Amino acid sequence: xxxxxxxxxxxxxxxxxxxxxxxxxxxxxxxxxxxxxxxxxxxxxxxxxxxxxxxxxxxxxxxxxxxxxxxxxxxxxxxxxxxxxxxxxxxxxxxxxxxxxxxxxxxxxxxxxxxxxxxxxxxxxxxx
Numbered sequence: 001x002x003x004x005x006x007x008x009x010x011x012x013x014x015x016x017x018x019x020x021x022x023x024x025x026x027x028x029x030x031x032x033x034x035x036x037x038x039x040x041x042x043x044x045x046x047x048x049x050x051x052x053x054x055x056x057x058x059x060x061x062x063x064x065x066x067x068x069x070x071x072x073x074x075x076x077x078x079x080x081x082x083x084x085x086x087x088x089x090x091x092x093x094x095x096x097x098x099x100x101x102x103x104x105x106x107x108x109x110x111x112x113x114x115x116x117x118x119x120x121x122x123x124x125x126x127x128x
Contacts, residue, residue, distance in 0.1 A: 007060050007061055034121050035119065036053030036118075041114055051119060055092065058121055058123065072125050075123050
């Protein structure tokens with residue numbers, strides 16, 4: 001059984017993008033890519049602030065599914081200017097993600113949803 005979910009701020013995604021922001025399959029929950037981009041398309045100019053916003057939105061999506069950061073088993077991150085911001089990203093990530101760390105991959109890309117968006121995070125979480 002699959003169940004699609006979303007946060008109120010992103011309830012337009014299924015209609016506009018034909019994607020489920022959160023897809024609950026029972027044991028596993030899949031979250032579509034999440035950025036620090038606000039619903040009005042504004043983005044924090046400071047990279048660390050933007051990364052914190054991204055993890056804040058990620059946490060809100062996990063909460064809708066009844067989960068926390070501790071439930072994440074895989075994290076794939078997409079970065080504009082990966083090498084330039086990686087240390088700052090890791091610093092912020094470690095404020096939210098603790099041991100045992102999820103499996104992960106960081107991928108450098110040329111662009112994301114807005115010109116100012118620096119990172120997008122996609123996760124798979126598992127109910128314990």
